[in-house]
Amino acid sequence: MKVKTFHEYIFTLQQGKKRFLATRNLSPGSQVYGERLVQVEQAEYRIWEPKRSKLAAMLLKKLPSPFTTTSKVLYLGSATGTTVSHVSDIVHQGVVYAVEFSPRTMRDMLPICEERPNIIPLLADASKPQSYANVVEPVDVIFQDVAQPDQASIALSNVQHFLKPGGYLLMSIKARSVDSTAKPDTVFKQQLITLLEQDNSKLELVKKQKLAPFHIDHLGVVVKKTE
Amino acid sequence: MNVKTWFADIEINEDGSVADCRPCSQDVQQLAERLLVFQADPKQIPPARFDPVQNAIECGFAAGETEYYSLLQQTCIAATRLKIKNSYSPDLRIIHAVEALDDIDEAANLLAERLGIWYGEHFPEAGMLTENLAKFVAENGLRQDLQQDSQFHEAARSSVGMEMDAEDGAIIKAFAADLTSLYERRHVIEAYIHKNMKQLAPNLDEVAGANLGARLISMAGGLQSLSRMPSSTIQVMGANQALFKHLRGKASSPKHGIIFNHPLIKNSHPKIRGKMARALASSLSIASRVDAFSGQLNPTIKEKLDRKVRSIKGGSK
Numbered sequence: 001m002k003v004k005t006f007h008e009y010i011f012t013l014q015q016g017k018k019r020f021l022a023t024r025n026l027s028p029g030s031q032v033y034g035e036r037l038v039q040v041e042q043a044e045y046r047i048w049e050p051k052r053s054k055l056a057a058m059l060l061k062k063l064p065s066p067f068t069t070t071s072k073v074l075y076l077g078s079a080t081g082t083t084v085s086h087v088s089d090i091v092h093q094g095v096v097y098a099v100e101f102s103p104r105t106m107r108d109m110l111p112i113c114e115e116r117p118n119i120i121p122l123l124a125d126a127s128k129p130q131s132y133a134n135v136v137e138p139v140d141v142i143f144q145d146v147a148q149p150d151q152a153s154i155a156l157s158n159v160q161h162f163l164k165p166g167g168y169l170l171m172s173i174k175a176r177s178v179d180s181t182a183k184p185d186t187v188f189k190q191q192l193i194t195l196l197e198q199d200n201s202k203l204e205l206v207k208k209q210k211l212a213p214f215h216i217d218h219l220g221v222v223v224k225k226t227e
Numbered sequence: 228m229n230v231k232t233w234f235a236d237i238e239i240n241e242d243g244s245v246a247d248c249r250p251c252s253q254d255v256q257q258l259a260e261r262l263l264v265f266q267a268d269p270k271q272i273p274p275a276r277f278d279p280v281q282n283a284i285e286c287g288f289a290a291g292e293t294e295y296y297s298l299l300q301q302t303c304i305a306a307t308r309l310k311i312k313n314s315y316s317p318d319l320r321i322i323h324a325v326e327a328l329d330d331i332d333e334a335a336n337l338l339a340e341r342l343g344i345w346y347g348e349h350f351p352e353a354g355m356l357t358e359n360l361a362k363f364v365a366e367n368g369l370r371q372d373l374q375q376d377s378q379f380h381e382a383a384r385s386s387v388g389m390e391m392d393a394e395d396g397a398i399i400k401a402f403a404a405d406l407t408s409l410y411e412r413r414h415v416i417e418a419y420i421h422k423n424m425k426q427l428a429p430n431l432d433e434v435a436g437a438n439l440g441a442r443l444i445s446m447a448g449g450l451q452s453l454s455r456m457p458s459s460t461i462q463v464m465g466a467n468q469a470l471f472k473h474l475r476g477k478a479s480s481p482k483h484g485i486i487f488n489h490p491l492i493k494n495s496h497p498k499i500r501g502k503m504a505r506a507l508a509s510s511l512s513i514a515s516r517v518d519a520f521s522g523q524l525n526p527t528i529k530e531k532l533d534r535k536v537r538s539i540k541g542g543s544k
């Protein structure tokens with residue numbers, strides 16, 4: 001397979017006509033969730049399926065990536081760590097604060113943290129950023145995938161607490177979690193209003209993009225904190 | 228301003244500079260406990276944009292970034308482990324026991340059916356089913372092994388069933404013994420559920436009975452979530468396909484789900500079942516709330532339901 005750089009430390013592997021998104025395995029030899037491992041020359045890559053990860057879908061749908069190898073990232077709604085593990089590969093010299101409020105789910109993520117020195121697990125509620133404010137440092141990127149009715153305001157309160165000026169918020173909005181009866185477009189619009197039209201929130205929409213066909217009725221959003 | 232980070236108590240000046248810093252020791256377990264205390268009740272929160280990493284190094288808690296992050300990760304993992312360990316609610320034991328009971332039922336039904344067909348080939352006149360048959364075969368074995376004084380002795384002598392030899396007998400007897408022990412395990416688990424229900428959900432136990440009460444907790448995914456359900460949901464819980472296995476083939480209509488198994492409904496005239504179901508569901512909802520929040524038995528819940536039942540019955544005459 002042929003390796004190309006997609007952006008910074010995110011790669012694509014080309015096999016014939018097929019192209020896969022991939023990250024370089026920070027913990028060579030070990031799989032996190034059954035993903036394919038591919039050895040190319042001296043490095044091992046983990047195939048990153050857009051159907052299994054909102055972030056991978058966002059990247060393939062051409063939303064800009066803010067990640068560098070040294071980024072500090074606050075990840076809200078880490079679940080069992082599928083996407084977190086790829087972020088951990090990308091920011092291999094940085095750090096990922098992974099917030100998840102379900103103990104069962106977090107139980108499955110702990111082994112991944114133990115293998116990867118840059119994941120800091122936080123079993124906490126993302127709607128209460130004060131509760132981890134004595135741990136988390138100012139970050140370059142906030143990624144949020146909590147699938148909750150009040151996801152825009154959860155994002156906002158974390159942005160206020162932790163996002164550096166010039167930093168980015170990436171967010172996946174799941175229409176059905178916000179309102180299962182309203183039209184997705186209506187939900188997206190209303191969530192964006194909550195997010196962007198606050199007085200002095202200093203947030204600016206960079207790009208939004210629906211995540212179909214990878215995730216139906218999801219909107220990917222990239223927002224920049226201007227100062 | 229006095230603030231707390233996970234690694235130190237810090238005094239910050241008006242201009243944001245550090246006036247004083249008292250770092251903790253590098254004992255990960257102690258740090259984890261400190262973290263959890265803060266998490267439960269966040270006080271003296273560092274201001275936005277406070278940089279803990281630089282601060283920890285300046286204040287001598289960590290020698291450099293590498294050591295800082297290593298300690299931070301160890302601490303957060305330790306704290307997460309502690310929190311996970313303390314997150315299991317006591318009703319989980321009931322949920323697992325109810326599910327084990329269902330699994331046993333499924334397995335036992337299957338094996339009992341097999342035994343019925345198998346042993347029926349040999350001794351069709353025995354005329355027993357399920358647990359009785361399993362016990363009988365496990366104790367007696369084949370027709371020819373029956374004691375003189377057995378009530379089946381005569382039927383066995385004149386049986387039209389297939390002949391079986393000692394080898395067949397040993398196999399089928401052992402099979403029946405396995406099934407018997409499955410039934411015994413079922414009784415033990417049931418007793419365990421009864422005992423635990425009395426402790427964990429005394430009101431639900433009194434209104435619903437231990438079996439139905441435990442089943443409601445299991446279906447809701449816990450006592451807390453049951454207590455948060457409106458009584459209209461409790462009333463039809465288990466009426467849908469997915470939860471049907473809990474009903475074990477007993478009839479049910481969407482007017483009442485699993486609570487149909489309660490004698491108040493099962494034994495009532497179909498005309499008043501709807502009203503009974505509503506009254507029962509509302510009483511169950513109250514019982515579960517009291518159980519979730521106080522855990523004390525409150526006899527007035529059941530008394531109120533009894534009064535309501537009398538009035539429904541009276542009105543239907």
Ligand SMILES: C[S@@+](CC[C@H](N)C(=O)[O-])C[C@H]1O[C@@H](n2cnc3c(N)ncnc32)[C@H](O)[C@@H]1O
Pocket residue numbers: 052053054055076077078079080081082083084099100101102105124125126127145146147148
């Ligand atoms: C859609 S899943 C995330 C999947 C994950 N991002 C991935 O791609 O691997 C949403 C997760 O957010 C968690 N969650 C929901 N609300 C939360 C909150 N307020 N605080 C922390 N986690 C939350 C849920 O428990 C669930 O595990």
